[in-house]
Amino acid sequence: MAKPIVFDGPGEMGFHVAKQILAGIFGASHHGRRYLLGCPTGRTPRPVYRAMVQQLRENPIDLSQLVLVMMDEYLTATDDGIWRLAPPERHFSCKRFAERVIVAPINAALPSDFRIKADHIWFPAIDEPEEYDRRIEQAGGIDFFILASGAGDGHVAFNPPGSSVQCRTRVIELAEQTRRDNLQTFPAFGSIDEVPTHGISVGLRTISEARKCSLLLSGSGKKEALKRIAAAGGFTADWPATIVFECSDREILADRAAAGL
Template sequence: MKVEVHDTPRSIGAHLAQRIVDGIRQHSAEGRAYVLGCPGGRSPMPVYEAISELLAAEPIDCSRVIIVMMDEYLQADGNNGLMPPPVSAHFSCRGFGEREIVGRINASLPAQFRVPQENFWMPDPDNPVDYDARIAAIGGIDLFLLASGAGDGHIAFNPPGSARDSRTRVVALAEQTRRDNLATFPDFRGIDDVPSHGVTIGIGSIAELSKTVAMIAWGEGKRHACERMTAATAYDATWPATIVAECRDAELHIDTAAAGR
């Protein structure tokens, strides 16, 4: 795994955003889709912000971009089942993706260059296994941005103990994962407000459906996560983000705070 240490989170964002925009431009010129795997939360925000800045300076055709989201919270539906929260909920992953990813990409683009609604993908909790097949049918994910939970190493909503060959599925969220998300979504009043379940892309799905992955970790709070991932030579189920060690063309992008220097 290639490790790159950047001065700041903003420099991580600028580096990866340029790469993504270059990839979009090349694929568009060739008439091909560019498939970008995206997590929600704080870690990838510098990338999404930098993409917006690049496109504002030089608009390009993003109509073939496909955004593949990693996960979504699930709530009780009142009939002993589970359902996604409304898009307006502050913790909705769909809402985050529509605002912070697609919204930022499309903000400066003319209508014909924008990412169409149908190119924004979310796993379906009623039929999660179809997500992997859908991604495989498009040829896989060109670049999957990844992030590691600070407290337990969850990746997407995969909790510690997740099987290496796990696929997109509904899971019970680990308590530490829920506590980590109190910081990600500060409008939660406490742990009891954080949903206990989610639908998530699987560990095996990430490794096998991605052509390239870029793990992002910044800030002192991610220092232990960086230590776990850089020490890993293979997947360790006690820290699910170590799957990055088994991904094709894997990179770890960290800042000096996370690196400990």
């Protein structure tokens, strides 16, 4: 059984992860290279982003070479049935989340020459999803990937149960349980009928190739997810978040509520 590191609350857990990320960015900058950070949206990573803001206010560092490699984006269909990335003005847009929840607060804490650049927020392209993996590889690979597990089915990014450990960035039909989980992530959804049915997402292999992966579980709603992951001890396709075990440098983090304490 894999034993998680348990924190009193999500704030402490977020501080722990943010400290590692900022140290990594500083080290990469010192050596003149970019730092690629794999980022999810939703509730779980918010304390990490808030902790980054807090630490940067106290000790500003240059983030101009930081690249945010966003995990996924919802797709919406046009009137003629063509899939498009969700418009950034929609409340569930991951691009909107990246700009408003991650980049804007961080940049507000930094002098102008230290800020994250607009073209350093990456999303996969719907016309050529596989190009995302090539772009990541050509940039030197992902340095750190923040991960979260779906409460009901263990999805990570939009990868549903049954996803291959070898899968790459692609268009995915969202599992019904994933869509139900996302009703909690985006409260403005009135019902499951309003949750998009498709998305574009990095694959499990994309995640596992990161140099470091941290899987975060917070709140009592993630108790079952933590039990499943800890008991697995290795990758199992029926709970995709177990991809963390395929990462060469990994940690599983939980707060007391998720750990049932």
